[in-house]
Amino acid sequence: MNVREGKIDSFALVEISGRVTSENSETLKEFLQETGKREQKVLIDCSALEYISSTGLGALLVLLKLIQNKNGILRLFCVSPRILEVFKISGFDKFFPIFPSLETARGAGD
Amino acid sequence: MKKDEGVELKLPNSLAALTELHAVAGEFCRQWAIHPDIAFKVDLVLDELFTNIVRYGYDDNGFHEIVVRFKGRHDRIRISIEDDARHFNPLLAPEVDIDAPASERRIGGLGIHLVRNLMDQVRYQRRPVGNRLIVIKRLGKEEKQI
Numbered sequence: 001m002n003v004r005e006g007k008i009d010s011f012a013l014v015e016i017s018g019r020v021t022s023e024n025s026e027t028l029k030e031f032l033q034e035t036g037k038r039e040q041k042v043l044i045d046c047s048a049l050e051y052i053s054s055t056g057l058g059a060l061l062v063l064l065k066l067i068q069n070k071n072g073i074l075r076l077f078c079v080s081p082r083i084l085e086v087f088k089i090s091g092f093d094k095f096f097p098i099f100p101s102l103e104t105a106r107g108a109g110d
Numbered sequence: 111m112k113k114d115e116g117v118e119l120k121l122p123n124s125l126a127a128l129t130e131l132h133a134v135a136g137e138f139c140r141q142w143a144i145h146p147d148i149a150f151k152v153d154l155v156l157d158e159l160f161t162n163i164v165r166y167g168y169d170d171n172g173f174h175e176i177v178v179r180f181k182g183r184h185d186r187i188r189i190s191i192e193d194d195a196r197h198f199n200p201l202l203a204p205e206v207d208i209d210a211p212a213s214e215r216r217i218g219g220l221g222i223h224l225v226r227n228l229m230d231q232v233r234y235q236r237r238p239v240g241n242r243l244i245v246i247k248r249l250g251k252e253e254k255q256i
Binding site for chain 2: 019021022023051053054055057058061064065068082086089090091094095
């Protein structure tokens with residue numbers, strides 16, 4: 001698993017790639033907590049995300065709650081069909097806005 | 111790994127063992143020409159079940175062995191996970207409310223919710239010492255690579 005953060009327009013752009021397992025999801029959670037404390041508007045690039053366990057979903061939920069508490073924006077984009085199914089089974093697709101591409105995610109307005 | 115004999119894997123109660131578990135599960139799925147979509151689900155289910163045992167199953171910090179057995183048939187795969195942990199039937203745990211808003215959602219229970227929904231059958235057996243969980247995934251025509 002790899003996670004890194006950049007900037008695009010007024011958004012923080014976080015790229016999560018590889019496999020988020022129960023073994024490394026704590027690292028992801030700590031990273032996303034820092035992002036959530038600092039940022040108001042966050043886009044997450046999932047194009048290279050191969051796998052995510054429920055503890056990885058938990059890390060995303062922590063970030064979402066931090067962003068929601070300040071009425072910010074959190075959007076995911078390029079989520080693979082397999083991972084999208086995990087989101088749907090978990091009910092996470094109801095509160096994580098998921099976009100097909102970076103362009104649509106950043107262009108969806110404030 | 112001989113295809114017909116199944117695979118038995120003995121792992122320590124450590125999350126670091128997930129790497130080996132994933133590797134062996136991947137190899138088993140390749141041997142049985144399991145469709146990558148199904149292999150993904152098997153991988154995820156094993157992660158959830160193994161992690162639950164390691165994190166919540168034991169009252170001590172000592173070494174314990176967790177035995178995972180894979181068996182394939184033309185129409186299904188069957189995986190059992192056996193531990194010597196505290197008796198616990200995850201199938202009796204309360205269902206996750208997937209309609210709750212994000213603010214009320216917790217991650218506890220989500221793992222077993224995924225297991226139930228990604229597999230076709232999940233069975234629990236209480237052993238004299240420990241637990242056995244059996245998961246079965248049926249293989250449709252479209253789910254086996256030709």
